[in-house]
Amino acid sequence: MERLAIQGGNPLRGIVRIGGAKNAALPIMAACLAVEGRTTLRNVPDLTDVRTLSDVLTRLGLKVTRDVDNHLTIEEGGGPRSQVADYELVRQMRASVCVLGPLLGRYGEARVALPGGCQIGHRPLDLHLKGLEALGASIRIEHGDIIASATKLRGTTIDLAGPRGSTVTGTCNLMTAAVFAEGETVIEHAAREPEVCDLAEFLRDCGAIINGHGTETIRIAGSAPLYGTDYAIIPDRIEAATFMTAVAATGGAARIEGLRLDHLESVLEWAAAAGINVKPAGPDAIHVAGGGALKACDFAARPYPGIPTDVQAQLSAILCTAPGTSVVVDTVFPDRFLHVPELQRMGAKIERDGNRIRITGVSRLSGTAVRATDLRASAALVIAGLAAEGTTVIDDLPHLDRGYEHLDRKLRSLGAKVARVSAEL
Structure with missing residues (x-):
């Protein structure tokens, strides 16, 4: 069994290409x-x-x-x-x-x-x-x-x-x-x-x-x-949104290629409202620039063309350090908040009430040992770990590997300090 060790605080920079959905x-x-x-x-x-x-x-x-x-x-x-x-x-x-x-x-x-x-x-x-x-x-x-x-x-x-x-x-x-x-x-x-x-x-x-x-x-x-x-097969809009969020969370700047802009409209609208600088960079690419002031931003995960439930956890992760209070609702899977206790271990201030959570932004998250509870929760923990101070170690990587192709390799190509390590270490 392997774990993912992430040394936080390294801005993601470069070019990454999205795979099939x-x-x-x-x-x-x-x-x-x-x-x-x-x-x-x-x-x-x-x-x-x-x-x-x-x-x-x-x-x-x-x-x-x-x-x-x-x-x-x-x-x-x-x-x-x-x-x-x-x-x-x-x-x-x-x-x-x-x-x-x-x-x-x-x-x-x-x-x-x-x-x-x-x-x-x-x-x-x-x-x-x-x-x-x-x-x-x-x-x-x-x-x-x-x-x-x-x-x-x-x-x-x-x-x-x-x-x-x-x-x-x-x-x-x-x-x-x-x-x-x-x-x-x-x-x-x-x-x-x-x-x-x-x-x-x-x-x-x-x-x-x-x-x-x-x-x-x-x-x-x-x-x-x-x-x-x-x-x-069409490009994976969930992978594209995950990388967009990861780049913004680290204050980096990157070009994300091989995506479909028309499949990401709701996510791009949310990103603009949250203070994330995202611009089209051609028919199948976007440029994401972090480092600006994140903003608290409410949203609800809904069926298409709404914000996908499959990116709810990732967007919630970046809001953990956005000044102010954000309210997140999941209308598709009301119980999809297994990532919340793990983010709380990293210092996030989150309160849950049924199918919604209330996030009060903190100045920074702290790296620690956390557990991936499902596929998209694992991606949220990766994003949090990339932005956190210190080292985050994520257990239960099979969840991550179900939905992300060589995620650690792609992140390293952008400058992240990410490695798979033995669980015995």
């Missing part, structure tokens, strides 16, 4: 179960979650090959086909549930273990399952598995409105399954996230007829079969 790559990889022939996916990040899903796909009979350029080739012929995704692998990552729709759509049956993933609050699968039932599937839960079967799927109207907005993985599952349904399927209150749109564009490249993605109403005309294609 984890949250787009995973459902697109899963959708390859529904595709005939060979598919090449470009700009796929080298992450633990990607490797886990590659293992799931291999167990299901596909052959998955990665090359040195972050290209994945996914094709049939890796072994006997299976429609069973077992708990041993699925428990490691919630996104594994995205294999349910493709398996059911193409083969008419699927058995998928109830998933695991980060412990950031209750994330029910009810909307996934009700949607598949509306398409004509028979669903039951047995021995910890979702068992789905259908002689024929039929297009219908599915409403994905939930108490905290739509479901991203549910929209992905249903969209892929609906490609195989007879007639038209209309998904109302669909998730609008760029990662959902990327899956839709991939499926269209494979021959699906899909319209309306990026809005709350997606229409799918049953058009199976799907055929292999060559497709590039």
Whole structure:
């Protein structure tokens, strides 16, 4: 087991390039179960979650090959086909549930273990399952598995409105399954996230007829079969926002390349309000300059196009040293505040009340030993450690490696003093 040791107080400077979006790559990889022939996916990040899903796909009979350029080739012929995704692998990552729709759509049956993933609050699968039932599937839960079967799927109207907005993985599952349904399927209150749109564009490249993605109403005309294609995954907007925050927190200046400005509008608006100097530096880059006066700044994490819940912890971390009081609300995952006790260990003044926290800025944070409790909380602790006085040591790095490709290496390229060390030291 390794720890991440960070010597704080070093401004980040230079150029860093953003990788492919984890949250787009995973459902697109899963959708390859529904595709005939060979598919090449470009700009796929080298992450633990990607490797886990590659293992799931291999167990299901596909052959998955990665090359040195972050290209994945996914094709049939890796072994006997299976429609069973077992708990041993699925428990490691919630996104594994995205294999349910493709398996059911193409083969008419699927058995998928109830998933695991980060412990950031209750994330029910009810909307996934009700949607598949509306398409004509028979669903039951047995021995910890979702068992789905259908002689024929039929297009219908599915409403994905939930108490905290739509479901991203549910929209992905249903969209892929609906490609195989007879007639038209209309998904109302669909998730609008760029990662959902990327899956839709991939499926269209494979021959699906899909319209309306990026809005709350997606229409799918049953058009199976799907055929292999060559497709590039969109940049990771969460990684881009994380680096933007890290540079600003250290008072550095850096160019962040390979991103999509249109996917970051809400975060860039928040950055301006918080006193962070961010300017476009071309069609796919921004320049971030820290060192100015941070400002207390309230915000709420909301479904797209709002500020993503996946950057709530990182933005909260930088506000810990912003003079004044900031109020942060998470409307998507009300319990996503496991980073708060760890930031408090570093000297942050934070009070929690339900799905909101109140941050009173302090002059500086102090490095200490902390524990990464989930993927985005770990990124928040990295940001805090980079800005803190002294050394911060972060335990439970597997969380970090699930969603950030070579983060320590990229940070070192910007001048950070970051190293992986043995937990025994």
